[in-house]
Amino acid sequence: MGGRNNLVVFLVPVLITISLSSSVLGIQRNKLATIHVMNSMPKGSGPMQVHCKSRYTDYRMQQVGEGDGYRCDVRERALYYCMAILGRRVASWHAFQPRRDGSRKAVYWLLKDHGIFLSWDNSSWVRKSMWETE
């Protein structure tokens, strides 16, 4: 008698605690945003290697051809880094930064000869980073 009520009385605080602590830690399973990376290097540059990760999620290295795009999901409200390698050139940048990108659903990156450009609408671009040469 009262067994079901006891279960509810026990479970509700447990569920509240779990949901509060996961939001405090910033860990969420759902997709918060998408990172798009586009290889817009000059013709003849060849494919580049792109690697994006956060401290929780690692998408590993992928090859992105000239004019091609790469994308990955932002799964946690955490900093995501991307890195690109093309021949002797290397770039690394903050691809998703919670304070900068807020609740935007997409962050676009254009990798061009003269830098790494950010857009939130895939149309107006701001240079955020530069290539380095090893």
Ligand SMILES: *[C@@H]1O[C@H](CO)[C@@H](O)[C@H](O)[C@H]1NC(C)=O
């Ligand atoms: C971004 O815009 C370019 C040029 O209009 C288009 O080719 C590309 O498909 C767009 N990317 C995404 C992810 O919508």
